[in-house]
Amino acid sequence: MSQQTVRSRRGTISVLTTERGLPVALRLDAAELQKPPQQLAQDIMSLCRLSAARAQVARRRELAEKGFSAEVVRSLNLATEEDLTRAEADVFGDEEDLPSSWMRSV
Numbered sequence: 001m002s003q004q005t006v007r008s009r010r011g012t013i014s015v016l017t018t019e020r021g022l023p024v025a026l027r028l029d030a031a032e033l034q035k036p037p038q039q040l041a042q043d044i045m046s047l048c049r050l051s052a053a054r055a056q057v058a059r060r061r062e063l064a065e066k067g068f069s070a071e072v073v074r075s076l077n078l079a080t081e082e083d084l085t086r087a088e089a090d091v092f093g094d095e096e097d098l099p100s101s102w103m104r105s106v
Helices: 030-034 037-065 070-075 081-092
Strands: 004-007 013-017 023-028
Touching: 004 037, 013 037, 023 030, 023 037, 030 037, 037 070, 037 081
Parallel strands: none
Antiparallel strands: 004 013, 013 023
């Protein structure tokens, strides 16, 4: 079973989950504890969904490469590329929100 670690946009939350999104490890920076509990829970759940979607899309690709039919893969109810895109948008926002460069100016 594949496990995926995902970090929040600012890197202050990281979760390690199973392919189905069950968290097996969680790391929070102290600043995250200042958030309202509902917001923190929502952020953690979004990261778990993203982690699961990434792992499931990877599994879907792996099965397709091994020659499994689309019908068999579909029956496994794995996340699709579209599911992954939605999960990434939920965690990281739209690409328009991202800076043009992650490099810091000197």
